[in-house]
Amino acid sequence: MNIDFKDKTVLITGSTNGIGLAVAKGFLEGGAEVVINGRTDESVRSAIGRLGAGSRLSGFAGDLGTAVDCDRLVARHPSFDVVINNIGIYGPQDFFETPDSEWDRFFQTNVMSGVRISRAYAPGMVERGWGRIVFVSSESALNIPADMIHYGFTKTSQLSISRGLAKRLAGTGVTVNSVLPGPTLTEGVSKMLQSEVERTGDSIETVAKTFIKAHRSSSIIQRAASVEEVANMILYVSSQQASATTGAALRVDGGVVETIA
Structure with a gap:
């Protein structure tokens, strides 16, 4: 399959x-013009350097968990054909020790960023008769973690928004889907496991x-997914070939979620 x-x-x-970086790499390899995003100029410059700066790649530094920076983004880039709502924060915290401010921080970053960005760019997609909106959710949307209820709540919210927006845009040529990664060997996870790598001398993949x-025993693949494996699903559902897939919650969870649907 040639995804162009x-x-x-x-x-x-x-x-x-x-x-997000793996997805950007895939889009660039497919010939797209890509705008990446991070909170700081330094992080954006570093990512552009890793991807290879070129005319089809640019960056926007800003916290898209805030309405102000979402507005700045739209002012600078008024139109996109494909939007991947990937920004997200996570972290364990007991339900009884999670203050209102933390619930709101997670909601603004994980949920409202995608609401604002989709609201800004979907009308242009509809006018052109083609577009793709993808929410990067999580298996935690279905398998709510007891130690991260505030996080699971935001990921379930993304599924509701994705499904509802897909129905709102019915027949327009614009598809809206969610992708649900499971345990994935990102930089953040690698850092979390680094002490165990140092203690055992095993590779990060083995750890x-x-x-x-031990912690996701229902996993069928019995390992962490790579970022490229998750990116592949996002790239596919963003392509022309996925034109009949909309309103879907597509799992790349290694079989962690115990359901046949």
């Missing part, structure tokens, strides 16, 4: 590392595999 993004403009939020077996 030539002449397509793409925004990937939260894309200076991890899954991650042991972690998955």
